[in-house]
Amino acid sequence: ETGVTQSPTHLIKTRGQQVTLRCSSQSGHNTVSWYQQALGQGPQFIFQYYREEENGRGNFPPRFSGLQFPNYSSELNVNALELDDSALYLCASSLLGTWGGEQFFGPGTRLTVL
């Protein structure tokens, strides 16, 4: 069973640029959630995708967008990067319909915005 993988592991961008982060779900999972974890803080929920549709969104502006593909992998896109977007971005997969079930996290992508 393959776990959740994320790419790239590290990324450096400049203010105003755009970035795409990728996530592969654990086998058998149909739901992907994205979180932003700033240094020294807990994760903040960005949004969740289920069957290629957004299924809930946290308090993030529209320049944060996502996609889920038929194989349940996912992308997080951030436009017009700001310095405050520097953080660890975590992807978690789960099986919707078994809530109370576990979210399995990837190792994260460390984004630095200069």
Added chain:
Amino acid sequence: AQSVTQLDSQVPVFEEAPVELRCNYSSSVSVYLFWYVQYPNQGLQLLLKYLSGSTLVKGINGFEAEFNKSQTSFHLRKPSVHISDTAEYFCAVSDRGNYQLIWGAGTKLIIKP
């Protein structure tokens, strides 16, 4: 809106001593409660969860937590810590029917030899 408070940003404890990491949440509506651990440069791993039933929940690596509805708390305990328990621990809450996890700021567990 739901919020989670982890009162201690760091907890230093000697090896083989007991430890308690505190977590309080704001809303008393029906909730699911979780503790996750994050080892340095790694993702988050589930330690244990409370969904319903017994208020004492046992997890991996010898950790346990007790759900206290009247105090809206879900404190994490371990009777004897090991150097390998050095990590950051996060408490998370979800209102039932809402799949969004709300997280505390984390507690760094520092094990002193």
